Every structure is written in structure tokens, then in C-alpha cells.
Amino acid sequence: MTAEHAAFMPDVPSLLAGDDTLTDPELPVARSLAQLEAMVKRELDLVRYPIKSWVLPKIAPDGSRAFDVVIVGGGQSGLATAFGLKRERVDHILLLDENPPGQEGPWGTYGRMRTLRSEKYVGGMDLGIPSLSIRAWFEAQYGFRAWEAMAKLPKQLWARYLAWYRRVLDLPVRNAARLAGFRPDANGLIALDVATPDGMQTLWCRKLVFATGIEGNGTRNILPFIAALPRHLWAHTHDTVDFAKLAGKRVGVIGGAASAFDNAASAAEAGAAEVHLFHRRAELNPANPVAWGQFNGFLAHFADLPIEVRWRFTNHIHSFKPAPPAETFDRVASLPNLTRHAGVSWTDARAAGDEVVIEATDGTHRFDLVILGTGYILDVTLRDEMRPHADLIALWRDAYTPPEHEQNPNLARAPYLGSHFEFQEKRPGEAPWLRSVFNFSRGAQLSMGTMAIGLSGIKFGVPRLVHGVCRQLFVEDADLFQDGMKVWQASDAVTEK
Template identity: 40%
Template sequence: MAYNVETPIPSAATSLLELEQRVRDDLACLCYPPANWVVPTASDEQVHDVVVIGGGMCGLVASFALIGAGIQNIRIFDRSEEGLEGPWLTYARMETLRSPKQLTGPAYGMASLTFRAWHVAQFGNDAWAKLDKIPRPMWMEYLSWYRKVLDLPVENGVEVKAIQPEGAFMRLTITGKGARETSVLTRKVVMATGRDGMGHPSIPDFVGDLPEKYWAHSSDEIDFAALSGKRVVVVGVGASAVDNAAEALEAGAAEVRHLIRRKEMPCINKLMGIGSFGFTAAFPQLGDARRWQIMNYSLRTQTPAPRGSTMRVSRHPNAYFHFDAAVESVELDGDEIVIETSQGKSVRADFLILGTGFGVDPLARKELDGYADKILLWQDRFTPPESEENDQLGRFPYLADDFSFLEREPGQAPWLANIHSFNSGAAASLGKVSGDIPGISEGASWLVREIAAKLYSENFDQYWQRLLDYDTPELRGDEWTASPLPDSVAVNDRKQA
């Protein structure tokens, strides 16, 4: 294991099997899975009702919710190998999750599906009480178990290359060693594509002329062992920047210097202070000005790296935090990287790591080539007050209540209503309910309720005919005997008497 926790208790295997039986019993009590109610689509080629792109946390809980809603004609694609979905065992390099261990995450209202239930089944209540934060690899183990115990049909090694309209449907071009065909048709698409699912890694212009062997983004595969004895500069001080700095230091880097444009370290995770069910429920209804106000404030104050991650760096004497030191330019001097800063001082390094996060930009998504520019963005819909301008926030898609894209110009791309952005790109419109652990189940519930309503409305005539054709009797005719009314005159006579 890549983390240090108590070893499983001797009866852990039995306990985990007992938990899995409990999950199955709970699902049976909830009548899961219900019968599929969606009318089949008449077509020469099979048409799926929903295709979910992504088999990580967002894709798993969305798929569980779809099946639980009686929408079973679905496919789930993930480009990664099984067990490597999402960032947890790839470019995520923190030791533990930031989220408190008790959050229910993708459990979707089922106690037996929580991380706590899974952990206690293997390690016991005492170990749960001692656990501080969830080790990152352990979270991936939990998600793999979640997928297994729910029997979610994720197809690994399948990458969606393009999403194109075709009549009333969407055609997905797919590739990869797990692909059984070259394309599929579907009525709805759920892009459960995670942190970079509606954009791309943010790459500053200053590395434009720097050969790629001298730098990497924090989401790239990095050979940290090769950095032993090297001078490393990390741009930024967010969570990913700090985690990558720690990895370089632990691999034996000669020194690691953070170049930080801010004048001081961000220390408060502001959204933690207002997180509640009320906030989650109200955010989509707050109006454009208030939603922008909250998101802009959050982006500007920046979410700090966790305390443990930061101390993982600062405990090394060869780690340095340089504030008010924005990168102005980068160039090569032989094999040395020369970085000019806003302080007028230069820093020399052997390797540069960009902890610059991800940008939201639908135009960067290759799956949407040919019509991404028709997607309504926040900058098209809302003009912020002076001093609240934010180009980054302006590029977020302005979504409908069901996570679907809206058209920049009505009538130009009506098929956008069939693509649901259930990823970090939804944050500006609907809040953090489609990427982060705290609100993921609420987000899945909203998403699936709205998809179900669309599927039903689009085939209303067929459901109406089902109503008309339904002829299974509740009563057989032998449950009662008809009785004549008594004579009215006799009744009146008795009343007069």
C-alpha cells in the first residue's frame, strides 16, 4: 500500500462481505433496480437513452442514480484502465483528501454505501475514530468497491472523440482498446468528466518557447526520480502546486522554490464557511448577480492548500516560498532555465512545474468541435459590476437547471439541450454539486430527475397511449353484489311517522 493505516482486522473479509450483503438488502428494500420505463426508440440502429462519459466518482453516482430512476438503457465509458479512473492514482499527488472523512459523498442517501461503512467493515470502529483524513489511494479503493457492489457497467478503455448531432440523437465517435464499435447513438449525453472536463490545464504563455523536456503541468506524468539533485521551481501555491513540490522534495530535489504572484499565503477556504444544504439548494436560484458575486469572491481569495500538504513541503529545509514573485518571462541559458520575476530578480532552475490549475473553456473540448462556439457562456449572459470582472469565470458555460448547455443564439444548435455538463464546469451555474465530494449526490439527484422528465416529455404521446391501453383490472366483478335503492315513498312515509 502507498499509505499507512491499520491493517484490516482479522474478520475484515467477512465484515466486508456482510456489508455488501447489507447493501444488497438495502437496495432490495428500495426496489432497486426498478423496471425500465423508458419506451424503446424505433431505429435501424440501437439508440441508448443516456451515455455517461466518465467512470470516476461523478460518472458512478450519476449512473447509479439513472438506473435507480428506471433508466437502464445506458452506457458508461471511461478512457482509463479499470482502477485508474479519475485523478486519484494518476496526477493527484496529495497524501490525503481535503474533505472531512464523514462526508457521505456518492452514497446517494444510503448509509451502507458510505466511505465510513466501508472503512469500519475492514478496520473497525476504533480505527475509524483514529482516522484523521482519508488517504488518497484508499479513496480510490472505496470507489472501486462502490462500482463493484453496485455492479455498474463501466466500459474501460473507451475514449469519446466526438459528439455530433444526428437527427434527434447524438452520435458519439469512440475509440480505444475497450471499444466494441466505432460509434454509438444516444438521446442524452452526460459529460461526467471531472476537474478538466470542460476545459484544459492552464498553461501560461511564458512557457511557449521553452522545450517541453524542461517543464510540466501538475496534471502531467512527471518522472520525479529524475529530479533528484535538481533545482525545481513550482509556479503557484495551490493544492496541486504544493503536492507536486512535496513529491519533488521527497524524490531528492536539491531545492524547490515556489514562485507565487500573491503577496501572502491564502489561508482560509471561504466556501467552507457557508457550506450547507440550504446553500446547495439555493445557489441555482440566487440570480446571476449573486452567483457571480460568490464564485468571483471564491476564485479571487483562492482555496488554500491543506495544512498537512503545506507542512509536507515546509518541513524540508531546501523548500522556499517566494511571495509577490510573479513570473514575467522564461528563457534558456544553456541547460539552465532563467526565470525573471516581478521583483526584478531572476531565479535559475533545472525544471519547472506549473501548479496553475485548470481553465474552463468549452472551446477547448475536442469532443465539441464544430459547435462549441454556439454554447452560451457566462460572459455572454452577464456583465459584472466594475471591480468584479473575471475573465476566467466568464468562460464558464451558462447552464440550464438540468446541467445542459444553452444556445448562444436560440435556434442555432438546439441539440445542445441533449448534452449535460456534469463536471466542474457547472460550478458557476449550479454550484459545486458535480465535481466535489460534499454535494455530489444532490447533484446526481437533480441531474437524473431532469433527464427523466425530458425523456418522458419527449415521448408523451406514447406514454398517453400506454395509459389508454392499460386494461389490467384491479377488481374482477365478484367482490360485491348490487343492491336496489329502497322505495322512496316508503322512506318518506317513515320520516313523516
Template identity: 40%
Template sequence: MSRHSPQVGSRRGLAALEAGLGEDLTRLGLPRASWTARRDGPDGTTLHDVLVIGGGQFGIGLAAALKLAGIPDTLVIDRAEEGSEGPWTTFARMPTLRSPKHLPGICFGIPRLTFQSWYRARFGDAAWGALYKIPNAIWQDYIGWVRRTLDLPVWNGVEATRLEPAADHVAVMLSDGTRLHARHVVVATGRGAVGGQNHVAGISPALGPDRVAHTSDEIDFERLRGKRVAVVGVGASAFDNAATAMEAGAASVDMLARRHALPQLNKGRPSSGIGFLEGWAGLPDADRWRLAVYLDAMQGVPPHETVLRALERPGLSVHFATRLLSAKPSGEGLRLEVENGPTGEYDFLILGTGFRVDLSREPLFDAISPRIALWRDTYMPPDDLVRPHLGLYPYLGDALELKATEGPPLDRIHLFNAASWLSAGAMALDMPSLDIAPARLVTGITRALFAEDFEAIFASLCDWQDEHELEATPFYAPRYVNETGR
């Protein structure tokens, strides 16, 4: 039996876990009572308190935090079908997550919501002890379990295409022409919807998707059997795709790197510690910029398991200190011109070049992108720390809200994705922050909703007469119930 095959009795184990979780939530008084004021949208339809774009790990985490905080009038939308949200079962081509298995997951300090509790209930204690790192599909199953167990409102197969902020809400256009309305919108799209894929100059558009693809694209690796493949980049995803091509039977894979050696230290480990997660956003701009420049230069290290996986089969070559000059069609394949590297004929090219942050390139922000405050609008670094690509990051507020350079505010739109990195560090980027980040964002949204609903909330406070505390005592005086201390 595979260690990831549910043991006999796993259904009973999950049932017991869910029953215990229900008791935990009851003892903690969760979810909190709903407290926001009911409002209608401009067309008479529901005006959601919060609409979350993206149903992956951070979107589900945020929806859970909102519900537990007494803000149940929320909706999560995702363009993927259920079970395919995020990268884990689509373009994440490593067999396991890169993070350690002991990270808590979407839990808010509740032990029975942690990944470990779910995994042990489903697969058993022995399987947990034998587990090294979490398989992608298993992690996707855990996210789905949190969604179902907490009964979170998610619409799948729904794509947001445009945001149109108004004075008291944001209109969200969908691809089918439907308009949704919410008082706050959170874009929780991971590394998507922030600017698109990074591409390199010199690649002919005539190559088309049958001869070149980005690592985040759908790739038919079976077509690469017996083929000559080139990969631009030596990051983790580049190695994942190289390994997948080799496993599919590619004749050879040449990886092209500009740097002279692979990064040696994974600075992402210490920079995702609790001090960085909680403290980054509170630093002066100069210190946040300095941190970002340093970590951007260090870049990520491909895990040793990923590198060794790619090297398991003969035919992989890594070429350092090279530069791709051009890629052009040649017969049924393509020809690469490479400075200080393997110029020649190939059948397929994979771009492991990552993603850029540039909201002006995202149709979702077309209506507002000229007014979005960027770091380059707000902070001028010293000459030796100028990095134009970092200047394109949006300059976000404490609740990860957009700021406007002119005109009406944009603070009803929050970025809970890779575009928040320069403003808030890794808070909305990777697994280590999942147990705290959603609740931190909900605190900011709560403050905004409370201030906006203050008159209604204050009136409700004044009208509240549910508990006459002294009714059973000799001092009960109902005529003075509404006295304010005179």
C-alpha cells in the same frame, strides 16, 4: 499491521455489508422498474437513454442514480483503465483527500452505501476511529466497490473525441472511430475536458516535457533527485508537487507566488453547505455572478497538512509578490527571469497554475462550441465585477444542460463537471455534493425523458390491465375494465 490493511474477517465484513445493502435496496424498492421507451439508434444499434463520459466519482455516482431511478439503459465510458479513473491514483499527489472523512460519499441516503460503512466493514471500527483523512487509493477503492456492487455498466479504455447532436439523440465519436448514440450525454469529467491547463506567458516551447510540466501531467519525480526545481503557484496542488519533489530528493524547490501571502480562510467549506448546493442554481444571475467573483478572488487555501509536509525537508523556499517573466532553455536545464524573485538556473519547472474553463479549446465540443451560450452572452455584470475569464463559463439550464445561442437546441448535452460551477455552484465539483448531486441531475433527465416518451408511456398506461383489483369481490365487472368514468 497498517490501519489500512484489511483485518482478518474483512471479507466476511464486506459480504455482510453487501448482503445488508441488498436487503436495504429490496425494502426501498430499488432499483425502480425500468420505464423509458425502447428506441433504436440511427444505424439500428442501441440508442442509450444516457451516456456518461467519465468514470470517476461523479460518473459512477450518476450511473448509480440512473439505475436506481429505473433508467438502466445507460453506459459510462472512461479513457483510463479500471482503477485509474480520475486523479486519485494518477496526478493527485497528496497522500489523503482534503475533505473530512465523515462525508457520506455515493450513497443517496442509504447508510450501507456510505464510505464509512464500507471502510468499517473492510478495515474495522478501530481503524475508522484512528482515521484522520481518507488516503487517495482507499477512496479509489471505495468508488470501485460502488461500481461493482451496483453492477454499473462501464467501459474502460474508451475515449470520447467529439459530440454531434441530432434532433432526437447525440452521436459520440470515439478515438477508434466507433460511434455511440444516446438520447442524453453527460460530460462528467471533473476538471478535465473543460478548457485545459492554465499556462503562463513567457515559457519557451523549446523546454519540452523533459524540463517543464503542469501539476496534472505525468512527472518522473525520481529524475529530480539532486535537482533544482521551481514551482509556479502556491495552491494546494503546487504544494503537493513541491512536497513530492522534496521527498524524491530534489536539492531545492523555489515556489513563486504573485500574491503577497497565502489565502488564510477556506471559503470552500461554508460554500459547499447544503444551502449553497441546493440554492445556488436558483439565484438570480446577478447573485450567482457576485458569488462567483467573490469565491474566485478568495481562491482555495492549501491545507495546513500539505504545507507542513512540504516543509518537512530543508530546501523549500516560498517567494511572494513575484512574477515569472520568462523561462528559456539553458544548457541541460532552464533559466528563469523572475520579477522581484529568484532569477537564475534551474533543472525543472512545475506549473501549479490550475485549469481554465473555455469549451472552445476542447475538441470534444468542436462541432457545437460556436453555438454554446456562455455567461458573457447572457449576463452583463456591473463594471466593477467584470471578469472576462468567468464570462467563458457555459450558461447552463436547470438540468445542467447546454443552451444554444442560435440554431437547434443543445439540451441533450449536460455538463456535470467543473464548467457547471458558475451556473450551479459546487454541485458537480467536489466530494461534499456526491450524496445529493447525481440524484438531482437524474431528476432533470427524468423529466426530459418522460416528456419525450409521453405518447408511448400514455399508451402503455391505457393498455395496462395487470391487476384486476375487484376480481375477488361481488362488484367485479370485466366488461367495464376499460371504462373511463362514464
């Protein structure tokens, strides 16, 4: 690496330290949420051009107006996408989330870290409106000095910020509504089967966006010998776990990434008698490619790279298997009832009464519960709502054959997306409607880079997605818009001026 390259390796904290416009307490700030909300209104008003709603209404088979866009997932990506669409005056939209309010995504549920793992200055939900930023929201309530003093954002604050964002922007989220299926329908619409507490409902939309998060294009990865055990003896880190019930118990956790560490720490902090954390690699790699990739070129333009370069990048990123952040390591290291078994794998398991016997490469262990931090499998055939169309969706293995030394079957199953997150058909002409379905979920990484997989990408990913949706909504109706222009030209609205 040249000295010039070494100097460029993005080190954001030190870059920010040199810029005092970011840290001047004399600059005008809101001193309460009420003031901040007034600022949000004002700033949105200042940049509101153009203000016309423009998407042409389409009538659904039941006589209602079909939604312009339905977004599946009410987490941060879904919320930011809804805001992005509203700013472009796409007004007839709906978000669906299978969870109750406040339990969308990991922050109030299976995320067992104390703080966000990313640095506090990583933002983007604001889509360029300063008063909507996490920092503005935080400072309005706790002040500038508290922001300066805080190392990382507590996860509860992030969840509260998302709830505020949803409220202040009046985003139309329907909770306890799970998309169970979708299919092409009359007039170019997409019919959606939505499971609700009142039973199954059918809705119609023109464009469908999946913002379904880390599990959105697949499922939890469960070791086969664990899957064979009675269900009460094991959990995945994504599952609900009643940690209070683990007091006095023996818990085994497997996995070398942050979630395994956070689950082990949560069990130990809840008073488990012993917690044993196992990970295959003896040395965990401190290099985190997401941190490296936090610069505009990579975040905004990964998707513009040639196919073989995107493959090479992502394949390399996946080989990193980064270690948990330093504070997660410290949390684990501080707990006397938690033992780490580095460089150890599990090879088999069996149930013996109410305990699990684990065979590991360092011997036999007995636990009351085992927790799998084994991540996720990328495979759209494992998603109920996508399975019926799985054979129509183009995957990377349909589009690109990597050289022998770069093979990666997990990545090869990723959807091969178009330049704005849209699914593409596997065989031309068989399912052109799939281009109306956009995939802003974890499985987008190979096609789009980090834009859809975390906070650092939202600033770039959401505008790109919104651009793609709006482009289709306009271009598909070009003839109708032209007819409308002729009617307008001949109307009083013109001659009166």
C-alpha cells in the same frame, strides 16, 4: 456580522461532536466487505420501489438499441450519476472513460496529496444508502476505532472505495474509450464518436452527460513563456511526472494552491537536490469558501438564486484563492530541500541546454525541470469534443452583463446551464438538441454552485442531474406513454385482475 450570523458560520467538526448517534460503536456494523455487500443488496431491496424499467427503447441507425444515457467520465461524479440513474430504473446506460481502470480522475494519478483535502465525513456517493457510504466501507475493513483515529482519508483508500463502489453496483464502465465528438442524429438521438484501442466507434444515445472533472470545460493553464520551452523541461501539475528521476535535480514549482504545494513536496521527497516553490501572493488566504459553503441551503439551492446573485457569489469565491490545507503546509515546511519564495512571480524563461533559466521578481534561477501549478482555463472552444458546437452553446457572457467592478472574463466564458445542468442554445431555435447534453463538470460552478466540483456537492448535484435527465426521458415520450396506457387498459393484463 451579527452574533447570530457568526454563530451560524458552519463549523462541521464541532457540530458533529455533539451528536453521539454518529459515533456509537454499539450500533450494528458490517465486519467484512462480504457482510457489507450483503447489506448493500438488502438496503437497495428495501427502498427499491418503483421497480419497473420504464424508458422506451429507441433504435439507432445501425439497428442496435440506443443508450438511454451515456456518461462521459468514470470518476466519482460519473459513477454516482450512473448509480442515481439505475435507482430511477434508467437501465440502458454506459460510462466512458479515456483512462485504464483505476486511473480515472486524480486519485491514482496526478493527485499528489497524501490524503483527501476534504474532511473524512464529507460523503454523498451513497445517495442515501448507508451501507454504500465511505465510512461503512472503511469500518467494515478497519473498524470503528480506526475511523475515529484517522484524521483524513488517504487518497489511495478513496480510489479503492471508488473501485469497490463501481464493482458492487455493477456499473457499466468502458475504459480506454475517449469521447472524441458528438452530434445530433436521426430520431432525436445523439451520435458519439468514441476513440478506442480498436479504432473509432460510433454509439448512439438519447441523453449525454459530461462528468469530465476539473479540466472538462477547458484545459491546463500554461504560462506563454513556459509553453515556448522544449516539452521535457516543464510539466503541469495535471501531467504525469516521473518523480524518481528528479533525485539530485533542481526543480522549480510555481503556484500558491494545494496542487503546487503537493508537487513541490513530492519532488523534494523524491530526493531532488533543491526544490523552489514560488507564489505571487505574499500571504496565502487560509479562508476556504468550499468549507464555508458546506450547508444544505448553499449546496442544494445555489442554482435557484437570481442570475446576478450567482455571479456575485462565484466572482467573490474566485477572488479567495484559498491556501492549501494545513497538513499540506506542514508537509512543505518539513522538507529541508524545499524553499518557499512567497510574494514572487516568474516574468520570463528560456532554455539553456538542458536547463531552464527562470527570471523571477527575486532574481534569476536555474532548474532541471519546472512544474506549473497554474490551474485551468475555462473555455469550451479548447475541448476537441465541444469545439464544433462551441458557437451554439450559451455562455454566461450571452446571458448576463455584470457591473464594471464585477467583470471577470474567465467566468464570462462559463457555459450558462439550465436548472438541471443542461446546456442551453445561444440563439433560440438553432440547436434545441443541446438540452439533451448535461454538463456536470467544473465549468458548471457558475450556474450550479459547488454541486459538480467536489465531494461536498455530489449528494445534491447528482439527484438534481438525474431528475433532469429522467424528466426529459419521460416528457419527450408523453404521447407514446399515453398510447401505451390505452393498449394496457384494453389488454388481458387488466381484465384478468
